[in-house]
Amino acid sequence: MTATPKSTVGLVSAAALLAASALPAAAEKWDMPMAYAASNFHSENGAEFAACVTEGTGGDIEIVTHPGGALFGGAEIKRAVQTGQVQIGERLLSAHANEDPLFGVDSIPFLATSFDDSVKLWSAAEGAIEEALAEQNLVLLYSVPWPPQGMYFNKEVTSVEDMKGLKFRAYNAATAKLAELTGMLPVQIEAAEVSQAFATGVAESMVSSGATGYDRKLWENVSHFYEVDAWLPRNAVMVNKDAWDGLSDETKAVFASCAETAETAGLEKAKAYTTFTLEGLAENGMSVEKPSDRLKADLAEIGEAMTAEWLESAGDKGKAIVDAYKAM
Ligand code: PCA
Numbered sequence: 001m002t003a004t005p006k007s008t009v010g011l012v013s014a015a016a017l018l019a020a021s022a023l024p025a026a027a028e029k030w031d032m033p034m035a036y037a038a039s040n041f042h043s044e045n046g047a048e049f050a051a052c053v054t055e056g057t058g059g060d061i062e063i064v065t066h067p068g069g070a071l072f073g074g075a076e077i078k079r080a081v082q083t084g085q086v087q088i089g090e091r092l093l094s095a096h097a098n099e100d101p102l103f104g105v106d107s108i109p110f111l112a113t114s115f116d117d118s119v120k121l122w123s124a125a126e127g128a129i130e131e132a133l134a135e136q137n138l139v140l141l142y143s144v145p146w147p148p149q150g151m152y153f154n155k156e157v158t159s160v161e162d163m164k165g166l167k168f169r170a171y172n173a174a175t176a177k178l179a180e181l182t183g184m185l186p187v188q189i190e191a192a193e194v195s196q197a198f199a200t201g202v203a204e205s206m207v208s209s210g211a212t213g214y215d216r217k218l219w220e221n222v223s224h225f226y227e228v229d230a231w232l233p234r235n236a237v238m239v240n241k242d243a244w245d246g247l248s249d250e251t252k253a254v255f256a257s258c259a260e261t262a263e264t265a266g267l268e269k270a271k272a273y274t275t276f277t278l279e280g281l282a283e284n285g286m287s288v289e290k291p292s293d294r295l296k297a298d299l300a301e302i303g304e305a306m307t308a309e310w311l312e313s314a315g316d317k318g319k320a321i322v323d324a325y326k327a328m
Contacts, residue, residue: 027060029245030087032091034067035074036191037215041269042144042235043067045262046090049142049237052258057251069192078238082137087243088313093129093143093236094172100132105321106145106234107174108310109303112325115271117146118232124325127198128317129236139239142259144266147274148229151291152222154204154305160298169194169203172233174306178207181302191216198222204322211270219284226291227278228299237262 027297032050043065066072072080077089078096083259097104105125106112112121129138157163160182168184170176171191179186184205184317189197194273197203198221207230213222237259239283247255282288311318 020275020325028062030063032063032065032088032090032237033069033071033077033080033086034065034090035069035077035092035214036067036235038067040067040211040215041273042090042146042266045144045269046237047268048265049258049262052261053255056254056258061247061251069190073192075192078138079236081240084240084242086240088141088237088239089239092171092233094174094233097173099136101310101318102128102132102321104172104174104310105129105314105318107172107231108322109174109230109306110300111307111322112172112232113148113229115145115232115267118234119267120328121325122234124128124328125321128321133238134241135237135271137241139241139244141237141239141255142263142266144263145174145210145232145234145270146283147232147270147277148227149209149231149233150228151226151230152208152213152218153224153226154222156224156287157226157295158292159294160302163205166205167203169197169206171206171208173229174231175207177306177309178230178302181305182298194218195220200221209274210277210281211273213286214280217284219286220279223286225278225281225286225288226295227289228291228296230299230303279307 009081033048036042046067047065050065054062064134071086072089074092074095074162077091080086081089094104094107102125106118106121112118133140139209151157153166155162166184168179169187169189170179170186171188176186176188187203189203194203194206194216195210195216210225213225239255244252278288311322
């Protein structure tokens with residue numbers, strides 16, 4: 001085929017465009033793996049943070065987010081940042097409580113069960129967590145909570161007795177422990193694989209937010225969501241310390257300012273997404289209810305056992321955080 005003048009013009013202008021867009025090329029591109037759905041508020045907030053840094057540094061650092069576990073699955077993200085495979089990433093901190101119990105402070109059942117309390121607990125814990133992360137070659141930038149955690153089942157559940165024997169999807173040590181104490185069978189599965197796990201019967205129950213149930217269309221396989229408000233786990237955005245140390249003071253200040261904005265904006269997004277997604281579950285046919293008094297009492301008892309266990313494992317530092325939080 002011979003090229004028509006029109007297509008030649010098209011080619012020329014495309015090349016010109018490419019050259020033009022390449023002009024203010026970023027000096028450095030930072031990939032930012034994220035584990036959750038692109039439409040989830042954490043991911044949208046992360047994309048805004050990335051744009052803030054890219055803009056604020058005049059393109060010197062261009063952050064490119066990769067949501068949905070596309071670059072690294074949730075379970076790999078923290079290590080990828082620590083080892084410098086990527087410079088920055090977002091991870092559910094409590095999934096690493098096996099490395100340091102302090103990372104699990106946000107998943108102590110019924111300690112902080114509202115957004116306001118989650119902010120207080122975080123302010124009591126942030127310094128110690130920052131230090132623990134620094135020991136792992138990580139710089140903490142910002143953290144945003146998930147909505148309160150409820151329980152998903154494919155039947156009506158009014159007591160812990162009703163849970164016995166169910167296959168339970170866990171996302172951290174606390175959720176696995178909860179399964180164990182309620183007689184369920186835990187299996188660790190990342191949020192990105194949750195739809196498939198429920199569709200294939202690998203999981204029949206989980207503790208999570210309305211947000212993750214909504215993101216993963218759980219109504220296709222699950223009928224009930226109970227708003228037990230067990231805790232509000234947090235995602236943390238972290239930078240590899242060597243990459244961080246290589247930044248100018250001016251660039252670090254841009255990161256800090258964008259991180260502060262992201263922490264505030266993310267919290268507001270989390271609140272709005274809570275209502276939106278609980279309504280979404282109901283609109284799609286799920287029963288969204290408060291737990292029965294019996295179920296509440298059963299879970300409170302389990303919560304006490306888990307709290308005692310956490311305090312024991314987290315030692316003086318853990319106790320200091322919980323005491324400071326309770327005094328607020
Ligand atoms: N969603 C994530 C963590 C907490 C939440 O609400 C998940 O289920 O993996």
